[in-house]
Amino acid sequence: MARPKSFRELIVWQKAMALAKAVYEACRQMPKAESFDLRSQLRRSAISVPSNIAEGHGRLTDAQFRHFLGNARGSLCEAQTQIELASEFGWIHVAQVQKLMELSEEVARLLNGLIAVLGKPEGSQANSANGANHADSAQEDLQ
Secondary structure (H helix, E strand, O other): OOOOOOHHHOHHHHHHHHHHHHHHHHHOOOOHHHOOOHHHHHHHHHHHHHHHHHHHHOOOOHHHHHHHHHHHHHHHHHHHHHHHHHHHOOOOOHHHHHHHHHHHHHHHHHHHHHHHHHHOOOOOOOOOOOOHHHHHHHHHHHO
16 A cells, blocks of 8 residues: 655644644633643644654554554544543633544544554455544545
8 A cells, every 4th residue: 555755645644733733722722820731731742643643654664654643543532631621621712622622533533544544454445443434535645
């Protein structure tokens, strides 16, 4: 399965970058006292998602790429947890929380689809349960 020449061509990376930017925007309204706590941790986890996608793309094998996509998915779950916590404290507006969660869910679906595609043997047509809905998008990412 051929990969794009650049990770920047991956739809999942583009969406993860949009999420990271939106997180940075949302963090601007958080209290200054949170600069080194939840706000900082949320930024780091959001940045980790596209960073892991890019790093995995640069690795030599699909198995290594898949490993880094798993890391990206873990960071995404971490960011979702931190968004919910910031929301419960009232530090992020409800509309922004909704936007962030929608973006993060889209990134999660794309990651799951790409992980499923990379986990298949070359030429396999079967979709896994986790990635079936977005395997086609993931396939496009790799062509």
